[in-house]
Amino acid sequence: MRAGITRVGLLRAGVFFALLIAIPLVGAPGWILNTLIFTIMYAGLASSWNLVGGYAGYPSLGHVAFFGIGAYAIGILFSKDVHGGYVPFLVLPLIGLAVGLLAVPIGWVSMRTRADVFAIVTITILFIAQTLAFNLKSVTGGAQGSSVAPPPFGVDTFDWPFYFAMVILLAIAMGISFYFRNSKIGLSLATVRADEDKAHGVGVRVTAVKLISFGVSAGLVAMAGGIWAYYVGFIYPQFAVDPLITIGMVLMTFLGGRATLWGPVLGAFILIPAQEYFAQAFGASQLYLVAYAAVFLVIMLFLPRGILPTITQRLRSRRAGLAADAASTVQAPAAGTTARNERITR
Amino acid sequence: MHALIQAIILGILTGGVYALMASGQTLIFGIMKVVNLAQGALVVLGAYLTYTLFTQLGIDPFLSVLITTPLLFLVGVAVQWALLRPLHSDDVGQLSLLVTFAVALGVEGVLSFAYGTTLTNIQPSYANTSWTILGYQVSLVRFVAFVLSLVMLGLLYLILQRTKFGRSVRATVQNPMSAQLLGVNAQRVSAIGFGLGTATAAAAGSVFGMLNSFNPGSHYDLISRLLTIVVLGGLGSIGGSVIAALVMGVASSVVSALASPIWSDFSFFIVLLLVLLLRPRGLFGARTRGAL
Numbered sequence: 001m002r003a004g005i006t007r008v009g010l011l012r013a014g015v016f017f018a019l020l021i022a023i024p025l026v027g028a029p030g031w032i033l034n035t036l037i038f039t040i041m042y043a044g045l046a047s048s049w050n051l052v053g054g055y056a057g058y059p060s061l062g063h064v065a066f067f068g069i070g071a072y073a074i075g076i077l078f079s080k081d082v083h084g085g086y087v088p089f090l091v092l093p094l095i096g097l098a099v100g101l102l103a104v105p106i107g108w109v110s111m112r113t114r115a116d117v118f119a120i121v122t123i124t125i126l127f128i129a130q131t132l133a134f135n136l137k138s139v140t141g142g143a144q145g146s147s148v149a150p151p152p153f154g155v156d157t158f159d160w161p162f163y164f165a166m167v168i169l170l171a172i173a174m175g176i177s178f179y180f181r182n183s184k185i186g187l188s189l190a191t192v193r194a195d196e197d198k199a200h201g202v203g204v205r206v207t208a209v210k211l212i213s214f215g216v217s218a219g220l221v222a223m224a225g226g227i228w229a230y231y232v233g234f235i236y237p238q239f240a241v242d243p244l245i246t247i248g249m250v251l252m253t254f255l256g257g258r259a260t261l262w263g264p265v266l267g268a269f270i271l272i273p274a275q276e277y278f279a280q281a282f283g284a285s286q287l288y289l290v291a292y293a294a295v296f297l298v299i300m301l302f303l304p305r306g307i308l309p310t311i312t313q314r315l316r317s318r319r320a321g322l323a324a325d326a327a328s329t330v331q332a333p334a335a336g337t338t339a340r341n342e343r344i345t346r
Numbered sequence: 347m348h349a350l351i352q353a354i355i356l357g358i359l360t361g362g363v364y365a366l367m368a369s370g371q372t373l374i375f376g377i378m379k380v381v382n383l384a385q386g387a388l389v390v391l392g393a394y395l396t397y398t399l400f401t402q403l404g405i406d407p408f409l410s411v412l413i414t415t416p417l418l419f420l421v422g423v424a425v426q427w428a429l430l431r432p433l434h435s436d437d438v439g440q441l442s443l444l445v446t447f448a449v450a451l452g453v454e455g456v457l458s459f460a461y462g463t464t465l466t467n468i469q470p471s472y473a474n475t476s477w478t479i480l481g482y483q484v485s486l487v488r489f490v491a492f493v494l495s496l497v498m499l500g501l502l503y504l505i506l507q508r509t510k511f512g513r514s515v516r517a518t519v520q521n522p523m524s525a526q527l528l529g530v531n532a533q534r535v536s537a538i539g540f541g542l543g544t545a546t547a548a549a550a551g552s553v554f555g556m557l558n559s560f561n562p563g564s565h566y567d568l569i570s571r572l573l574t575i576v577v578l579g580g581l582g583s584i585g586g587s588v589i590a591a592l593v594m595g596v597a598s599s600v601v602s603a604l605a606s607p608i609w610s611d612f613s614f615f616i617v618l619l620l621v622l623l624l625r626p627r628g629l630f631g632a633r634t635r636g637a638l
Contacts, residue, residue, distance in 0.1 A: 117577060127615060131608075289451050289452070293455060297452075
């Protein structure tokens with residue numbers, strides 16, 4: 001799988017991003033842009049989560065904490081004035097950098113644990129962030145929320161800056177994801193996922209690569225949070241630090257395929273439109289939660305490995321014939337999952 | 347000083363109820379290595395069942411435990427059988443975490459649909475009765491709740507220590523492979539074990555509904571506290587989780603009495619992070635998978 005830059009890969013990415021850029025330019029209606037902004041945001045979030053949850057195999061359930069921090073950072077810096085409208089976007093990289101650095105000590109503490117305990121510890125990080133958001137009233141405005149000053153963008157193209165910001169963020173996240181796959185970092189992370197103790201034993205700098213992936217992932221998520229806050233304008237603790245955002249990232253990555261480049265993106269482009277549809281179909285009633293839970297269960301029960309790995313494996317076994325069928329299960333990315341699972345079930 | 351002792355008494359009484367919820371969760375982890383994120387939602391479900399039995403049929407909330415416990419036992423068995431059993435066995439850890447979260451979401455959705463999202467609570471006639479002992483207030487509901495929790499914990503202990511089923515559970519916890527080789531039916535133990543774990547949520551739910559206002563979203567608060575408790579106690583150790591629950595009950599009650607109720611939950615998380623820094627296996631943890 002680690003093939004470096006291929007012509008097919010470049011073409012695929014080129015077509016995908018060209019399409020994304022073209023959609024607003026050809027005059028797509030507002031509701032499509034609105035749905036797409038959230039879809040692309042989740043594609044970026046899931047791709048970032050994948051750096052830790054997929055490549056390193058550390059299922060963080062607390063990433064929305066960083067999303068919230070990014071959101072509040074924009075909210076606090078630009079509550080009165082957005083300086084022409086584009087300054088918040090320029091400040092975003094700094095927010096990403098700051099949150100990424102902040103995440104390193106958090107990762108250092110939480111990544112001392114593994115698997116289930118890690119998931120639990122990261123959930124508590126989520127609840128810590130939520131408690132702080134609700135109760136540090138002087139900073140966050142508490143349950144009353146806080147707001148970002150409205151940007152002076154024209155009515156017709158109001159969504160455009162946010163849309164393109166999300167596209168750029170997705171491109172960065174996927175670029176980093178691609179770089180991880182094709183560099184020593186990705187290789188080291190794969191060994192961490194497969195068997196951390198052995199990796200440590202043969203001299204892989206386990207802690208360093210784990211913290212790099214955690215920090216980078218958190219920084220990207222914070223930037224998405226910042227754009228989100230600027231776009232929606234109001235920041236309430238229950239939406240900025242919503243457990244459903246974390247679960248969204250995880251679910252999309254699982255659906256598309258963990259530790260793959262396109263899996264998280266595919267997952268987001270399936271789930272967000274589906275979610276919008278449910279919200280439309282069931283209105284404000286909470287049945288929408290039930291439908292979401294049902295989709296969730298179906299994915300876990302019938303596609304536990306995700307769409308892309310399943311398809312790749314099918315194609316490969318068809319191409320190689322039945323004889324190679326057994327062998328194909330030992331290839332990446334399924335190899336990563338299988339090897340890692342041995343550690344888990346042990 | 348008076349306030350401090352009052353807070354400690356309150357903390358122990360509340361901690362007993364949390365001990366009951368947490369023991370079910372840690373039992374499930376011990377048997378199946380599944381972190382049950384739905385435990386909080388099932389407690390809330392138990393509270394709503396009690397609420398309905400009380401308001402519609404006039405059944406006393408404490409007595410309704412006799413009805414809700416078997417019901418939630420069946421729910422647990424059904425969840426295990428339908429959703430957890432079919433999971434691909436080589437990735438149970440992460441997948442089961444997500445599956446139980448989905449169950450929590452589903453329960454939340456159904457409850458919001460059936461009852462709406464406004465806060466309710468269960469108010470029996472004796473809700474405000476309390477005794478004064480040596481100048482300290484002890485409310486009737488809290489005291490009976492504590493006793494009820496102890497009784498349920500005692501029953502759980504008897505089941506695990508004195509019955510054949512309990513023996514197969516303990517064997518499975520210690521070494522699943524050997525247990526199966528010796529003829530323990532792993533699927534049956536998992537199903538009944540999961541049922542027992544969720545059944546503790548029923549009794550805890552009735553009590554929770556009398557002590558707190560709740561709505562379908564309350565399970566997030568509960569699960570965050572429960573997870574802290576089971577990690578502190580060492581995942582899979584029932585004794586550990588009982589002690590951790592009492593410690594956390596007292597700690598949060600003291601914090602809320604001396605500082606502010608807002609920070610009582612916060613103290614849970616800070617203690618958890620400190621413990622993980624110093625002792626990643628939890629206070630009483632045997633070496634479990636996942637911990638360092």
